[in-house]
Structure formats: structure tokens, C-alpha cells
Amino acid sequence: MTTKTLIIGGGIGGLAVALAFSRAGAPVELFERSPEFTEVGAGIQLGPNVVKVLHDWGLQEALAGVAAFPDRLQVRSAMSGHELGVLRLGAATLERYGSPYATIHRADLHHLLLTALKDESVQLTVNSSVERFVQQDTGVTLFTADGHEAQGDVLVGADGLWSQVRQQLLNDGAPRATGHLAYRAMVPQSSLPARLQSHQITVWLGPQLHVVQYPVRGGEWLNVVAIVHGRTEGDMAHWDHSANPAKLRSAMTATCAPLQDLIQAIESWRLWALSIRPPMRGAHEQAQGRVALLGDAAHPMLPYLAQGAGMAIEDAHCLARAVGTRGLDVPTALAQYAASRWQRNARVQAGAIRNGKIFHATGLVSWGRDAAMKLLGERLLDNPWLYRSQP
Numbered sequence: 416m417t418t419k420t421l422i423i424g425g426g427i428g429g430l431a432v433a434l435a436f437s438r439a440g441a442p443v444e445l446f447e448r449s450p451e452f453t454e455v456g457a458g459i460q461l462g463p464n465v466v467k468v469l470h471d472w473g474l475q476e477a478l479a480g481v482a483a484f485p486d487r488l489q490v491r492s493a494m495s496g497h498e499l500g501v502l503r504l505g506a507a508t509l510e511r512y513g514s515p516y517a518t519i520h521r522a523d524l525h526h527l528l529l530t531a532l533k534d535e536s537v538q539l540t541v542n543s544s545v546e547r548f549v550q551q552d553t554g555v556t557l558f559t560a561d562g563h564e565a566q567g568d569v570l571v572g573a574d575g576l577w578s579q580v581r582q583q584l585l586n587d588g589a590p591r592a593t594g595h596l597a598y599r600a601m602v603p604q605s606s607l608p609a610r611l612q613s614h615q616i617t618v619w620l621g622p623q624l625h626v627v628q629y630p631v632r633g634g635e636w637l638n639v640v641a642i643v644h645g646r647t648e649g650d651m652a653h654w655d656h657s658a659n660p661a662k663l664r665s666a667m668t669a670t671c672a673p674l675q676d677l678i679q680a681i682e683s684w685r686l687w688a689l690s691i692r693p694p695m696r697g698a699h700e701q702a703q704g705r706v707a708l709l710g711d712a713a714h715p716m717l718p719y720l721a722q723g724a725g726m727a728i729e730d731a732h733c734l735a736r737a738v739g740t741r742g743l744d745v746p747t748a749l750a751q752y753a754a755s756r757w758q759r760n761a762r763v764q765a766g767a768i769r770n771g772k773i774f775h776a777t778g779l780v781s782w783g784r785d786a787a788m789k790l791l792g793e794r795l796l797d798n799p800w801l802y803r804s805q806p
């Protein structure tokens with residue numbers, strides 16, 4: 416493939432699409448506004464649909480070296496501590512979907528993609544904030560804040576939730592604050608008392624809150640995310656606020672002792688106010704002409720299906736495949752990419768919103784949820800439409 420590709424953003428989505436294009440032989444130039452390639456200290460779950468793409472890129476061994484592969488996902492009541500349901504992972508996921516379910520430190524996933532890119536002829540530029548682009552019949556030109564310009568055949572906006580590329584392409588305003596706050600922490604398991612150490616995924620459900628914990632770094636660290644309803648002051652666009660643990664603890668006062676023990680045992684938390692857009696309404700939100708959107712730039716979502724980065728990775732795989740298809744001109748290839756992706760992305764966005772309502776249910780609805788989970792167990796917790804579907 417000789418299509419010159421310009422990528423804006425060096426997060427998980429940007430690095431993934433750089434790898435997908437360069438593996439297909441395309442020349443790639445990537446622009447990242449931060450002074451270096453880094454990721455925040457938080458965990459990420461990767462469903463078997465996502466692990467499959469990473470395996471297809473030859474990253475199986477690298478992933479196995481840094482991820483954890485939990486055997487089960489247990490849902491517990493945040494109030495009583497009782498088990499509500501279990502989804503078998505590990506060998507069961509492998510058997511059902513052909514790839515495992517993984518949990519990983521975001522920085523490890525980012526580093527793994529960056530390392531894979533070292534063997535490719537990709538031009539990575541940091542400290543380079545892209546301000547705008549111009550589409551012509553024959554190509555696309557981008558302009559950076561420090562006065563540089565670059566030309567290519569395709570431009571990929573992988574510039575995240577507050578995407579500049581999206582604003583220029585769709586002009587549809589800013590994402591909407593949800594009033595959900597994510598407190599995130601990561602601790603070495605050895606720093607926790609034995610009763611709090613864990614190698615499974617646990618999801619605790621309570622009224623207007625939920626907590627997810629899972630192992631990362633081969634099980635040596637525990638990642639914990641607590642979601643509560645509330646507001647933050649200050650710059651919402653910035654990911655990484657330092658959090659006041661007292662506020663989190665007070666939001667958890669009605670929860671059961673084992674969950675409060677875990678929250679109390681962790682001293683340092685970061686805070687992220689969750690913002691979203693409505694589920695995608697059409698292919699025009701995924702690509703137009705020579706410009707494609709990918710990952711959070713195209714479809715920011717609540718993390719309640721744990722698939723935001725996953726969909727970015729699937730986007731990357733599909734985009735490189737469409738552009739690499741013989742005989743297609745760039746706008747036709749991008750139209751094909753958009754047609755193949757937007758409905759799935761919209762379904763995941765909508766599913767995450769729905770999960771938020773179920774996870775945080777109160778009163779009779781929460782009673783119904785708990786009863787249904789006990790009755791249906793895995794049938795309710797598994798997502799074959801998501802995990803089986805091939806990008």
C-alpha cells in the first residue's frame with residue numbers, strides 16, 4: 416500500500432492505526448501534541464474481540480508478558496457484599512470466542528504498541544499540536560500550531576474526546592458531562608492485606624455507584640475504578656485530576672465492609688469526570704472524504720462495557736484493511752470503513768449507557784436486576800454480539 420497516512424493523536428487509537436497501516440506497507444506520519452508518548456496510570460480491560468486483533472498483529476507474546484488473564488468476573492452487591500452472578504473467563508472465553516479476556520495497565524498496552532512501531536518505518540512527531548486540515552481532490556494537508564504542514568492521502572483524527580479534527584469535520588459542539596465521576600487507583604497487590612488481594616475481575620453494584628477491580632501486570636498490581644455521581648470543579652478536559660480520597664470514602668459509607676476496606680486501603684486516587692456524546696447517528700460521523708475519525712474522537716463512550724479502547728483498536732484494523740483494498744480510491748475506502756464501523760460503535764455506546772442505568776439502579780429496579788442476574792447468570796453477563804463479532 417502506498418497511501419500516505421497522516422495520524423493526529425498518539426493515544427492507544429493513534430498508535431494502533433499507525434501499526435495497522437505500517438504493517439500494510441503504507442508510509443505513516445503521526446503527530447502527538449504532548450512532549451512524550453505516555454499513558455495515565457490506570458487499567459484497561461480487553462475483551463476477546465480486541466485481543467484477537469492484537470494477536471493478528473503479532474503481539475500475542477508481548478501481550479502475554481504484561482497482561483493478566485483473569486479466570487472469572489464476579490458481580491457482587493456493593494451493599495450486602497453478596498454474589499449476584501459470575502461470568503467464567505479464562506479457558507471458557509478462549510473456548511467460546513477463540514481469544515482470551517485480558518486486563519492490562521494502559522501504559523503497558525501503549526508501550527507495547529510503541530515498541531511494535533519501532534520496527535516499522537513510521538515517523539512519530541511529539542510536541543506537535545495539529546490545528547486544522549484542508550481537504551483537496553488529490554490529498555489532504557494538515558497544519559500544526561508551530562507553523563509546520565504535512566501532506567498525505569488520508570488523515571486520521573485519533574485525537575480523543577475533545578477532538579479538533581471532529582470539530583472541523585462535524586462542528587457538533589463539545590461532549591456532554593454525565594455527572595459520573597471515575598476515581599481510579601492502582602496499587603501493588605503486595606501492599607494490600609491478603610484478604611483484599613484478588614486475581615479476578617470484581618464488579619460491585621450499588622445505588623448510583625459501582626466499583627470495578629481487576630489485576631494488571633501479570634497479577635502483581637490491582638487496578639480499582641470507583642464510579643459515583645457528582646461534580647468536579649476545574650478543567651474537565653484534563654484527564655488526570657488528583658482526587659480527594661475523603662470524598663470517595665464518604666460516597667461509599669453505605670456500602671459493605673469488604674468494599675469499604677478496599678477503598679480505605681488505597682491512599683492515592685486520580686479523578687476523571689466522564690463526558691460522552693450520543694451514540695453515532697450515521698456513517699458521516701466516522702469518515703468524510705479523505706478524513707477518518709477513530710476511537711474517542713468518533714465515539715466517546717461511558718466505560719461500562721469496557722470497550723472504548725477496544726473499539727479504537729477495531730477501528731484501526733478495519734480502516735487499514737479498507738484503505739489497503741486493491742482498486743478502491745481513498746474516499747471510497749473511507750466510506751467503506753465508515754459503513755462497516757458506525758453501527759457497531761453506536762451499539763457499544765448505547766450498551767454502555769444502558770449498563771450505567773442497570774449498574775447504578777435504585778429501589779425496585781435494582782431488586783429486579785439482582786433477581787435477574789441470579790436467575791440468568793452468565794446468560795445476562797456474557798456479550799456474544801460484542802465478543803464474537805469480527806471487525
Ligand SMILES: Cc1cc2nc3c(=O)[nH]c(=O)nc-3n(C[C@H](O)[C@H](O)[C@H](O)COP(=O)(O)OP(=O)(O)OC[C@H]3O[C@@H](n4cnc5c(N)ncnc54)[C@H](O)[C@@H]3O)c2cc1C
Pocket residue numbers: 423424425426427428429446447448449458459460461543544545546573574575576578579597599640687689709710711712718721722723724725726727
Ligand atoms: C474510567 C475509564 C475506564 C476505562 N476502561 C476501559 C476499558 O476497560 N477498556 C477499554 O477498551 N476502554 C476503556 N476506557 C476507554 C478508553 O480509555 C478510551 O476509549 C481510549 O483511551 C481512547 O483512546 P484514543 O486513542 O481514541 O484517545 P486518547 O487516549 O484520548 O488519545 C488522544 C491523543 O491525541 C492527542 N491529541 C489531542 N489533540 C491533539 C492535537 N490537536 N494534535 C496532536 N495530538 C493531539 C492527545 O494528547 C492524546 O495523546 C476507559 C475510560 C475511562 C475514562
